[in-house]
Amino acid sequence: MLRLLAFLALGAVLGGLAVAALGDQETGFGIFGIALAVFIISTVLVSVAKSLSPALPSPAAVTAARDARRLGHARIDGVRQTGTLVNDQPVCEIDVTVIALDGGAWATTLRRIVPLIELAAYQPGLERDVVILLDGGPEVVFADGELSPTERERLVVPARSAVELRQIETGTRVRNGRRSGPLLGVGRRGRPWRLALFAMATIVAATVVLLPYRDGIALTVAAWQDGRWSADMRTPDSLQTAKRALQAEIGHDQVVSIVVTPDAVIVDAPIRAGEQATDEWNFRAGRVTHEGAALSQPRVAEEQFSWSDLALDRVWPALQEASDQSGLPIEGAPVSIRRTSDSDIESPTFTESVGVPDVSFGLSDDYRRASFTLSADGSRLTPIG
Incomplete structure (x- = not known):
């Protein structure tokens, strides 16, 4: 919804500039200033939410998975900083290969805030216990000490190249026992629909701003036809x-x-x-x-x-x-x-x-x-x- 708000604000920005160009500069630039602030704030919040979402799995989902004994063992295959910082702590992409207690295995990439003081626990090659949020993953949360020594001994993490790579869709979270994402989604499959909706939101917002000035628009268009810039x-x-x-x-x-x-x-x-x-x-x-x-x-x-x-x-x-x-x-x-x-x-x-x-x-x-x-x-x- 924040992205939709951003595009609505963008439409108001364009409408405000058009109103100012029509001649009502006080109102036009007033709308422009407020809408631009909303656009910037909502865009920043979208970016922050995108960074925080994978770093904050639902505590209830973790508890439910632990109670259901959806546990496994995972090897860290690689760690990369994304360049995003949250409270001065880096957001990282962590490549892991997982084997579950039920024998299922897969590879995936997690996106997490990694506190600087915990970087040693994310070194490539380390193996750690994980809680598997949904049957079959791929979402997991590191949870050292969950497996017994016997369970850990029988779980051998396979080579990353030997298992299926299961991507975690951007912007999704696990809550109430199911995977959920933003209302509009962020995947490739829904991109044309999102772009159409965002374009429609921009047009609607600009139209709402310009509607009281429809006579001015008609006069300006007529002036253009006569070779003048404005009425x-x-x-x-x-x-x-x-x-x-x-x-x-x-x-x-x-x-x-x-x-x-x-x-x-x-x-x-x-x-x-x-x-x-x-x-x-x-x-x-x-x-x-x-x-x-x-x-x-x-x-x-x-x-x-x-x-x-x-x-x-x-x-x-x-x-x-x-x-x-x-x-x-x-x-x-x-x-x-x-x-x-x-x-x-x-x-x-x-x-x-x-x-x-x-x-x-x-x-x-x-x-x-x-x-x-x-x-x-x-x-x-x-x-x-």
Whole structure:
């Protein structure tokens, strides 16, 4: 299960990077950092568990085998350090040849933690008593003194080349009288199924992370088809997608202000249409977030206007036209939309932002700046100043 968790975390790592690439870097890198930590920890635990598993046979299994007199005699044919240390003690592979009390014989390789102070007891050529965990082995545990002198004398360990080599499957243990392994197994036979499951886990985790950003993925793919690396929220399709998503989350079509940048649409909208209390909502990377109360609250409810009052499809063409007129680049120029101020000194709402909605933006380079306004219906682009 730890390996499955590692691949789930790997999927979340990839999903987090994708979210960051879509533009929501705070969330994306947050997911990436947490998932990467889980991936590293679970991978380390898998490695440690793999090292510890053969070194810690079940005490109950040893007792059961001893009580059943599943005993034998074994010769150590070779010892190799694996390079893994557990509590500064080496994990070793120990080649042994075994003969059981019932006459069965085989060769196998054990994987055990060998304390440094006990290395002398594992020298090649030494013969030691063993407890055989299951009938026919191959799992055995060294248990000096279990055999009587008579039993030991009649048990002659054969040459290693003269008996069957029985491998111990990696990751298995003997418990409750039977051999068991990890749920997913670690043998060659199940490798294709494991790889398929791990790949599926990675894909599922990445999908779960990216699902809230499906609109952003669609916009990014569309941008690639147009030869751009990422979506620009000022373009018609992107702005319409943001509008639909924001209206669905807010629950109505009234807004107090809209700010459009290349990577986000930021909206101040009343909690309920017609009321004055206003919250901030963001559409970024294809996902809507609710930021809570807006920093600037409207002075009158009449500052609200409807998305339908705006020709949003004219915003990008207006930016291009303004760039052509001024010779200035569009680059990251933000677009601001809000009502104009009432200039009628006789009006009770004089100076309040209750006029027709107005689209405004500025273009600049290192030496010049030009400002423009666009009428709400998109029919008239006017330079300012």
